[in-house]
Amino acid sequence: MADGTKEAKSSNQMWGGRFASGPAAIMEEINASIGFDKKLYAQDIRGSIAHATMLAEKGIISAEDKEKIVTGLNTILSEIDAGTFEFSRKLEDIHMNIEARLATLIGPAAGRLHTARSRNDQVALDFRLWVKEELVKTEAMLTGLIAAFLDRAEEHAETVMPGFTHLQTAQPVTFGHHCMAYVEMFGRDRARVRHAIDHMDESPIGAAALAGTGFPIDRHMTAKALGFREPTRNSIDTVSDRDFALEFLSVAAICAVHLSRLAEEIVIWSTPQFGFVRLSDAFSTGSSIMPQKKNPDAAELVRAKTGRINGSLVALLTIMKGLPLAYSKDMQEDKEQVFDAAENLELAIAAMTGMMRDMTIRVDRMRAAAGSGYSTATDLADWLVREAGLPFRDAHHATGHAVALAEQKSCELAELSLEELQAINPAITANVFDVLTVDASVASRTSFGGTAPAEVKKQIAYWRARN
Numbered sequence: 470m471a472d473g474t475k476e477a478k479s480s481n482q483m484w485g486g487r488f489a490s491g492p493a494a495i496m497e498e499i500n501a502s503i504g505f506d507k508k509l510y511a512q513d514i515r516g517s518i519a520h521a522t523m524l525a526e527k528g529i530i531s532a533e534d535k536e537k538i539v540t541g542l543n544t545i546l547s548e549i550d551a552g553t554f555e556f557s558r559k560l561e562d563i564h565m566n567i568e569a570r571l572a573t574l575i576g577p578a579a580g581r582l583h584t585a586r587s588r589n590d591q592v593a594l595d596f597r598l599w600v601k602e603e604l605v606k607t608e609a610m611l612t613g614l615i616a617a618f619l620d621r622a623e624e625h626a627e628t629v630m631p632g633f634t635h636l637q638t639a640q641p642v643t644f645g646h647h648c649m650a651y652v653e654m655f656g657r658d659r660a661r662v663r664h665a666i667d668h669m670d671e672s673p674i675g676a677a678a679l680a681g682t683g684f685p686i687d688r689h690m691t692a693k694a695l696g697f698r699e700p701t702r703n704s705i706d707t708v709s710d711r712d713f714a715l716e717f718l719s720v721a722a723i724c725a726v727h728l729s730r731l732a733e734e735i736v737i738w739s740t741p742q743f744g745f746v747r748l749s750d751a752f753s754t755g756s757s758i759m760p761q762k763k764n765p766d767a768a769e770l771v772r773a774k775t776g777r778i779n780g781s782l783v784a785l786l787t788i789m790k791g792l793p794l795a796y797s798k799d800m801q802e803d804k805e806q807v808f809d810a811a812e813n814l815e816l817a818i819a820a821m822t823g824m825m826r827d828m829t830i831r832v833d834r835m836r837a838a839a840g841s842g843y844s845t846a847t848d849l850a851d852w853l854v855r856e857a858g859l860p861f862r863d864a865h866h867a868t869g870h871a872v873a874l875a876e877q878k879s880c881e882l883a884e885l886s887l888e889e890l891q892a893i894n895p896a897i898t899a900n901v902f903d904v905l906t907v908d909a910s911v912a913s914r915t916s917f918g919g920t921a922p923a924e925v926k927k928q929i930a931y932w933r934a935r936n
């Protein structure tokens with residue numbers, strides 16, 4: 470066939486006992502999920518082996534049939550791994566592709582595998598296993614990203630830069646402190662990942678179509694064999710629940726938003742106007758027409774990936790919102806959203822980890838910018854409170870006058886003379902100049918979680934111990 474799938478037995482032959490004719494071509498097209506759910510083959514086979522093993526243990530199928538089934542499934546696993554397995558769209562999805570092949574390989578015993586099981590609990594199991602594995606991978610990738618930030622923070626615990634609010638120069642901070650802000654963000658993402666893993670750690674298999682089964686199955690046995698904490702507790706909920714996918718997408722969307730904010734900062738920082746960082750050649754591109762350009766494409770693409778990841782979350786929320794219990798075929802549309810989000814989140818985390826490790830921090834440019842824009846105005850106001858006993862509001866007002874004067878003279882606050890400052894408030898003494906430098910400003914902010922290098926180093930040590 471044009472799509473590379475072979476003409477084979479159709480799924481209709483497997484479930485179509487009461488059907489007089491096969492599906493319309495368009496029905497086959499809209500119904501088939503093999504194009505994307507083939508990704509679940511390893512999980513499907515693992516689930517089937519656990520199920521068959523339990524069926525045999527409980528005397529529901531014979532040990533002999535179980536052996537045939539397990540051997541056949543392992544053969545299929547190697548065929549798919551080797552790329553020699555022929556997927557067929559006529560067989561709808563991964564579950565039936567594998568079952569049909571099993572029948573070819575082992576004969577009638579294959580038909581016993583689906584005892585006490587439905588594709589509804591089967592797909593819930595396969596997808597849950599896949600999402601769980603993806604979350605474990607995401608957790609490790611976030612640990613790598615956090616490690617990159619910790620290294621940069623340690624290196625630049627004393628590097629001063631302007632801190633911004635409204636993207637206007639606010640107060641001097643250290644680049645190490647700024648890096649540690651991202652450590653907190655990605656640390657929260659990782660905690661959400663761990664929580665999601667914990668949340669979904671229940672086995673769906675054995676819920677059957679929706680009502681459970683009359684066969685004497687042991688769901689605790691399959692749960693254990695498949696690495697779940699316990700089986701799910703309500704068979705109706707089990708086959709209609711996609712919270713695990715929604716949680717994955719929520720976690721991914723929040724993490725993507727964090728990555729996008731970082732990407733935006735890198736785009737800004739790497740402009741010639743800011744010049745705070747120089748991107749490595751490995752993570753930038755040139756322009757085909759403007760030879761001087763070095764573009765932060767990787768950062769821009771990370772920023773853009775957020776759109777599709779957030780889109781996937783909204784798509785699945787919308788798919789699920791009107792569904793009556795229990796399973797509806799709508800739910801087949803869950804997978805592409807999750808697969809796409811997973812693939813792109815992995816790319817975005819990897820690109821950011823590389824960019825953060827590779828980029829050159831232009832300490833001189835950061836320092837120059839840190840001292841401009843009256844960034845130590847708050848330090849002057851604080852000095853007036855501390856040393857001259859002014860109420861903060863009055864100190865704020867006096868400092869405002871000093872900034873206005875400096876602006877008028879096109880100079881920095883520290884460049885105003887003592888006489889000029891005393892004209893604004895006579896209580897000001899020469900000591901004030903000690904707090905008007907960026908280093909003094911930064912070093913003074915020793916409150917817990919503050920930007921002082923000593924404090925930042927404490928936070929780095931805390932995270933090193935946790936990472």
Ligand code: ARG
Pocket residue numbers: 502506562588589592796798800801802
């Ligand atoms: N391919 C289906 C899916 O992804 C499997 C479950 C089919 N269940 C059913 N009752 N038709 O949702």
